[in-house]
Amino acid sequence: MKRSEYESAKLRTKAMFEKAGIVLTDEESGNIEVAGFGLNDLERQGLELITYVNNARYCAKELVLFPRQTCPEHLHPPVGDDPGKTETFRCRSGKVFLYVDGQQTNGIQAVVPAGSEDYYTVYHEIVLEPGQQYTIVPGTLHWFQAGEEGAIVSEFSSTSRDEFDIFTDPRIERMPVIEED
Amino acid sequence: MKRSEYESAKLRTKAMFEKAGIVLTDEESGNIEVAGFGLNDLERQGLELITYVNNARYCAKELVLFPRQTCPEHLHPPVGDDPGKTETFRCRSGKVFLYVDGQQTNGIQAVVPAGSEDYYTVYHEIVLEPGQQYTIVPGTLHWFQAGEEGAIVSEFSSTSRDEFDIFTDPRIERMPVIEED
Numbered sequence: 001m002k003r004s005e006y007e008s009a010k011l012r013t014k015a016m017f018e019k020a021g022i023v024l025t026d027e028e029s030g031n032i033e034v035a036g037f038g039l040n041d042l043e044r045q046g047l048e049l050i051t052y053v054n055n056a057r058y059c060a061k062e063l064v065l066f067p068r069q070t071c072p073e074h075l076h077p078p079v080g081d082d083p084g085k086t087e088t089f090r091c092r093s094g095k096v097f098l099y100v101d102g103q104q105t106n107g108i109q110a111v112v113p114a115g116s117e118d119y120y121t122v123y124h125e126i127v128l129e130p131g132q133q134y135t136i137v138p139g140t141l142h143w144f145q146a147g148e149e150g151a152i153v154s155e156f157s158s159t160s161r162d163e164f165d166i167f168t169d170p171r172i173e174r175m176p177v178i179e180e181d
Numbered sequence: 182m183k184r185s186e187y188e189s190a191k192l193r194t195k196a197m198f199e200k201a202g203i204v205l206t207d208e209e210s211g212n213i214e215v216a217g218f219g220l221n222d223l224e225r226q227g228l229e230l231i232t233y234v235n236n237a238r239y240c241a242k243e244l245v246l247f248p249r250q251t252c253p254e255h256l257h258p259p260v261g262d263d264p265g266k267t268e269t270f271r272c273r274s275g276k277v278f279l280y281v282d283g284q285q286t287n288g289i290q291a292v293v294p295a296g297s298e299d300y301y302t303v304y305h306e307i308v309l310e311p312g313q314q315y316t317i318v319p320g321t322l323h324w325f326q327a328g329e330e331g332a333i334v335s336e337f338s339s340t341s342r343d344e345f346d347i348f349t350d351p352r353i354e355r356m357p358v359i360e361e362d
Contacts (some may be wrong), residue, residue: 019203023273023311052314053269053337058239060269060337088234088241092204130204133233156234156241156337 001036004181007179009034013048013064018091020152022062024050037072038173044113047071051160059160063089065096065146070113073099073120073168077159084138087157091128094151098126098134098144106108110145119169128153141168182217182360185362190215194229194245201274201333205231205241218253219354225294229303232341240341244270244334246277246327251294252322254280254301254349260342267337272309275332279307279325291326300350309334322349341350 017024024032033049036042045048051055065071076085089098097110102124109127112120122141126134136142144153162174191213203209205213214230217223218340229245246252270279278291283305290308294303303322307315309310317323343355 021274023314028312050272053316055267055316057267057339058269058337060241060271060335086236086238088239090233093202104262131206131209135234135236154241156239158238 001034001042001176002179002181003041005036005042006034006083006178007162009046009048009066010044012066016064016150017062022152023094035174036176037167037169038176039072039116039169039171041113043069045070045072045116054160056159059085059149059157061155062092062155063155063159065094065144065150065151065153067150068111069150070110070145071143072116072172073122073141074165075141076138077164077166078138079164082159082161085158085160086135087155088133089128090154090155090156091130091131091142092152094149095147096128096144096151096153097112097147098128098142100124100126100136100142101140109147116169119166123169130144130156150167182215182219182357183360183362185225186217187215187359190223190227190229190331193247195198197245197333199242201207203273205332216355218348218350219357220253220297220350220352222294223280224250226251226253228295235341237340240266240336240338241272242336242338242341244332246275246325246332246335248327248329248331249292250331251291251326252324253353254303254322255346256322257319257342258345258347259319260345263340264341265344266341267316267318268326268336269314269316270309271335271337272311272316272354273333274311275330276328277309277325277332277334278328279309279323280309281305281317281323282321290328297350299308300348302349
């Protein structure tokens with residue numbers, strides 16, 4: 001991702017937090033993470049986030065999705081003594097279409113990113129509107145997409161070790177570098 | 182606590198969530214917990230809360246304090262294999278004066294509830310405004326009070342076992358029954 005794209009996505013994320021009444025410190029605003037997953041397709045496949053706390057026991061983040069932006073399919077594997085991350089997604093604003101392992105839902109509401117269809121394999125749909133939440137147990141393949149207005153999602157979880165996440169799309173790099181323009 | 186006082190505190194809590202733009206489901210609104218700690222002094226010593234999730238790994242709550250309302254001094258002890266609850270308080274709206282073990286702050290900003298002075302023993306002050314947060318490690322005595330406008334605080338933590346909390350005030354019951362009017 002180019003530096004200019006990163007800075008622009010940060011500003012857009014900051015504006016969404018402000019609109020939702022979610023206050024960040026200046027330091028946090030400066031550290032908003034923009035995850036493009038090395039796909040060079042941020043508008044369609046990406047995620048913006050702030051990690052409030054991530055210690056040896058628990059983690060809390062705020063996730064932002066732009067309109068129709070998708071966090072690609074992945075799972076959280078066991079790491080050492082940790083059985084893998086358990087996470088609860090709570091929708092704060094907008095709408096989220098979440099897909100997990102399980103019986104396929106007919107006529108899903110998300111739009112699978114064109115050209116990446118092979119890497120979206122689970123289709124059991126859960127729709128989250130503000131105030132609604134869902135907990136994902138370790139080892140569950142999942143992906144999610146915001147509706148037309150974008151979404152803000154609080155994530156409450158066990159310890160995050162994002163670098164171990166297993167993505168279905170082999171082209172994905174979870175932690176790519178930012179390139180200066 | 183009388184049923185009428187409980188219902189009134191619930192409505193007031195609900196209004197504070199609405200004002201802050203924090204959306205609850207109807208079921209959650211109906212289940213707002215009003216903790217008076219058996220002191221019959223809710224306006225000054227009490228806490229209102231919603232538990233979003235509390236599983237074997239982590240817990241997330243939203244805490245509400247009315248103006249100048251105080252959550253009495255307590256600590257989270259070890260329980261079985263658990264070393265005790267670690268918790269992160271993140272101020273979402275209003276202002277919170279938090280006191281923990283440590284060097285006493287001169288001229289603290291909270292008002293110690295009159296008649297309960299013996300049960301407030303730690304005076305190291307941390308002030309939390311929206312976007313600011315603080316993590317309390319297990320076994321740390323702490324208490325907190327909202328400023329003049331009340332406060333909403335997100336609590337991210339390891340598993341909650343509120344029934345084991347140790348309060349400094351021996352009159353406190355964490356889980357008193359509601360009496361019908």
